[in-house]
Amino acid sequence: MNKKIMGSFLASVMIASTTTISAFGAMGSGTVVIGTKAFDLTYANDPANLKEINSAILDGGMVYVKDFNGKWINNINGLAAEISSIPAVIYKNATQKISFDAADLDAKVTNTINxxxxxxxxxxxxxxxxxxxxxxxxxxxxxxxxxxxxxxxxxxxxxxxxxxxxxxxxxxxxxxxxxxxxIDVTAPILNSVSLTIGQPVLATKDASGNFKVSLGSAKATDMFTDLKLNTSEKSTAKIICLGRTKTFTINDAGDVTIPVSDLLGSYASATGISVGTLKGYLGLLGNSITLNTTLTDAAGNASTKTIVITAN
Known part of the structure; x- marks a missing residue:
């Protein structure tokens, strides 16, 4: 698909509007069709889905937009399109994938996304x-x-x-x-670790109980805002990162949410740090940082684990 078509498509989908989907039988107004894929405008305009939308464009095929009068428009020439020209597609929004037959008919819900x-x-x-x-x-x-x-x-x-x-x-x-x-003689266990980068990114736990998480799949503009820990019991977490030592209180449910600024100090703002900026710092630190985390319960039992954040 040439640059002119891509530019025209992007102009069409950047319409600020609410897309509605009819129960069965036709795609909702505001739908954009790219080849054999279709998206609602809210999904297509979400920066988190930009890679998927660009991939659909690069795969090629005709582009159609269903206006808010329910009419299909050829995105290349701006003229009305016959409904018979609309191919069979897989429609996608934030929570569903729906299969539509050719000519915008016979919707069947195939799965819902967790x-x-x-x-x-x-x-x-x-x-x-x-x-x-x-x-x-x-x-x-x-x-x-x-x-x-x-x-x-x-x-x-x-x-x-x-x-x-x-x-x-x-x-x-x-x-x-x-x-x-x-007498409590059991040290707290670090059950899970996740980074909030727009949405939770779950770290991988190895056989020794240490954790590792990669920023490789995140976009440079995504904001890393906080770190979440879940432990086996109420305790405190002493975390050493980049020479800074901070202690946090873990609640009765074993949960704590730690703002990035409390971990990285002046490297991050109160609202967090962009993935691109953090990767730049990591490039100077061997492409990773390690958070040494010591959990201590009320009885004084302690355990230390590492959380490694890698650039890729």
Whole structure:
């Protein structure tokens, strides 16, 4: 597709409007068709989806826009297009993929997309159940996982989480007669780590319990705003980063949200730091930074793990 067509397309989709989708039988007003793909305008105008939209343009094919009178327009010449010229497409918005037959007919919902926040919450609930082995935690985790939409191929997130829950052997809890105080000798466990870069980016945990997360898939303009930790119990987290030492309080649920400015000091503003700027700093530091994190509970039990943030 030449530059003239791409420019015309971008001018068309940057219309500030609300796109509506009819229940079945036709795509909603404001839809843009690119080859065999279709998008609602809110999705197409979202900077987070720019790579996907550009890819669709580069794949080639005719571009049509459905105006807000429900008429199809040829995006190249601006003239009305016959509905019979609209190909079969896969329509996409923020939460759904819908298959439409040729001529803008016969819509069928094929799958619904889980948000990263939903997946993160369900994953953390499963981890908590695996650690505690309590029936209440297992039941809570099952509710969170069952709330996820059915996996769309090739994703197996929901099925994998349900499989992990089924492997948990619940500990039978009885009410003991307490004769002596119970002494806590177990150090806190760092269950999960995520970076908020527009949406949660979950770090990978290795066999030693250390974490690593990459900025490779984020855009340079994306803002890294905070770091979220989930632990096995209420505790404090002492984090050493770039020579700075800060201590944070983890709540009863084992959660804490740490602003980037508290970690990076003058390297970041109160609103965070752009991925592009952070990658520039990382380039001077061997392309990664390490957050040495020590968790200490009320009984004084402590454990230290590392969180490595890499540029790619």
């Amino acid at each position: 948000s990263a926040a939903q997946i993160l919450a369900a994953t953390q609930a499963v981890i908590k159940a695996e650690v505690s082995k309590l029936q209440t935690d297992v039941d809570t985790a099952k509710t969170a996982v069952n709330a996820l939409f059915t996996d769309a191929k090739p994703s197996n997130i929901r099925a994998d989480l349900l499989s992990r829950l089924n492997l948990i052997k619940v500990t039978n809890i009885t009410t003991p007669i307490v004769t002596t105080p119970t």
